[in-house]
Amino acid sequence: MAAKEKPRIGEGNRRPAGCALPLHVLIADACVRTETEGVVTHTWGSPFPDTAFAEAGEGFLMSAPEFCFLQMAGCLSLVQLIQLGFELCGTYALVGSAPVVRRAAPLTTKAKLAAFVEQSSGARGCKKAARAVRYVQDGAASPMETMLAMMLCLPYGLGGYGLEKPLINHRVDVPSSSKRLADRAYCVCDLCWPEAKLCVEYDSARYHVDPDRQDSDARRRSTLIALGYTVVTVTRGQVMDAGAFNRLAHQLAKQTGKRLRYSDPDFTRKHRALRSELLQTFALKEDAR
Structure with missing residues (x-):
């Protein structure tokens, strides 16, 4: 995130398992923005809560489910954001046009989403995320x-x-x-x-x-x-x-x-x-x- 060079896909297309291209990469400095077939960059102007990122393997960090929910508030409608909350707190996943994917356990809970949004007060999308999480429920399997x-x-x-x-x-x-x-x-x-x-x-x-x-x-x-x-x-x-x-x-x-x-x-x-x-x-x- 703090790199001063524009992000790019390295040799061998190395990236976290399951991540399709383009990779969406969070950067700290707008001067290294780029958009290619392999990488699209984004900036974030607010402090990150301690739980914002999770290890993704291969030396990568990825947005934790709670941070993903907050980030998506900037591009989803309220209804779509509520849907995403149900999905993150449920045992199914929607992946493009493919059939529904089953998960053994939820990625997060409504309580964790609410706590993360509260910790991120003032961040972009925070008000919409706070409104959406009120209507999210745990446990949906489909x-x-x-x-x-x-x-x-x-x-x-x-x-x-x-x-x-x-x-x-x-x-x-x-x-x-x-x-x-x-x-x-x-x-x-x-x-x-x-x-x-x-x-x-x-x-x-x-x-x-x-x-x-x-x-x-x-x-x-x-x-x-x-x-x-x-x-x-x-x-x-x-x-x-x-x-x-x-x-x-x-x-x-x-x-x-x-x-x-x-x-x-x-x-x-x-x-x-x-x-x-x-x-x-x-x-x-x-x-x-």
Whole structure:
């Protein structure tokens, strides 16, 4: 970062594993700015928190997930930044036009994002990042779970229905008194409102040809119902159709005790804009489960 020469790719195209070209490089001095097929440079005019960088191997440092979130506030819309927050705090990754990539564990958490943004007060994009992180949730395992949570729970002003935030991929343990009703020790719900005993399960077309998965899902739903939960199954068609999704939102609002008070046509316009922006990222994915 403090080099006085313009960054360039060295012999053998040496760079951190998995990094496609061009490399985006942070520099300390604007006089060494450059833009080539291999390197694009950026400057940062604020102090770096201690946790801004992580080792990337091969002698390189890379932006930590929290710093990446703050950096991207400068070029993403608010909705896109919230999406990125869900992805960083979830167990999936979007890589260009490729199918969704699964991760064993999240790269960061909402609490870490919020703490980093707070430490970076005054930095470029800080206000937008602070606003976005309020709506981020931990635990999403797929783009569709993110889309559902955002469309249902973002405030009216951003095009969401303003429902109380669910727990995402929440574990529901089967009590010992109910062991005879279940074939498992616990169930994991896509979206769960524990106080309302409500679960929303996304029914992915990806698993319609997998009898074993269908059987497991059916038994899991039966277990949740036996434990007193209302289980609502949502299909891709419902998510993609504005009218069907509106009915779903009203059903869930009733189940959670939320009275919807939005005003039309203003809300419908904002909801359509939100839906359109989310679909730009998610709709064409082969595996948007």
